[in-house]
Amino acid sequence: MAWIDTIDAADATGDLQELYAEIVESRGKLSNILKVHSLHPAAMEDHMALYETLLFGRSKLRRATREAIAVVVSSANACTYCTRHHGEALNAYWKDDTRVAQLADDYTQLDDLDAKHRAAFDYATTLTRSPNGTAEADVEALREAGWSDRDILDITLITAYFNFVNRIANGLGVDVTEEEVTGYNY
Numbered sequence: 001m002a003w004i005d006t007i008d009a010a011d012a013t014g015d016l017q018e019l020y021a022e023i024v025e026s027r028g029k030l031s032n033i034l035k036v037h038s039l040h041p042a043a044m045e046d047h048m049a050l051y052e053t054l055l056f057g058r059s060k061l062r063r064a065t066r067e068a069i070a071v072v073v074s075s076a077n078a079c080t081y082c083t084r085h086h087g088e089a090l091n092a093y094w095k096d097d098t099r100v101a102q103l104a105d106d107y108t109q110l111d112d113l114d115a116k117h118r119a120a121f122d123y124a125t126t127l128t129r130s131p132n133g134t135a136e137a138d139v140e141a142l143r144e145a146g147w148s149d150r151d152i153l154d155i156t157l158i159t160a161y162f163n164f165v166n167r168i169a170n171g172l173g174v175d176v177t178e179e180e181v182t183g184y185n186y
Contacts, residue, residue, distance in 0.1 A: 003173035007038035016041045023048065028185040032174050033081065033165060047165075054161050059154045063186070064093035065117065068103060069158045072121045075104045076128045079166035081176040086162075092186040119145035124159040 009020050009030055019041055023030050037044035055066050067090035074082035087100045102110055107121045119142050127134050142152045
């Protein structure tokens with residue numbers, strides 16, 4: 001499951017038990033990335049709130065675009081857990097395993113990738129691999145590709161969020177299995 005102790009749903013009590021129940025109610029099941037927070041329920045609750053805001057909250061970015069950014073960032077960070085999870089979520093929209101796999105492997109090789117999304121993925125990759133290498137010109141390239149400033153903020157927040165989560169998953173050895181990756185509410 002992870003390299004640190006976690007509390008299973010069956011053993012949870014009090015606030016943690018209530019939080020687990022809320023997560024299962026909204027997401028369909030409890031993911032290992034949230035379960036790894038079980039020793040710090042307040043952090044889990046705040047993490048879940050940020051996730052809900054960025055992936056499900058109001059934005060002009062489609063859910064598929066948000067999930068695609070998650071896959072691009074997670075792949076750049078070699079985070080198998082998040083690449084698999086968000087690849088599964090993205091496939092709920094794209095319905096094309098091969099295309100999702102190509103996005104994770106090398107999005108620049110996608111034949112049908114439009115310039116707008118290419119610019120977003122390029123920006124997310126630069127921000128992930130070389131955060132101090134980003135410049136105003138990168139933001140201007142997003143504008144020129146058709147993204148609004150609010151869209152650019154959302155792209156940046158989603159990119160930053162997945163860099164955060166990738167480090168939790170990789171840093172604590174959060175396991176991913178086929179059973180754990182499937183069955184969520186998208």
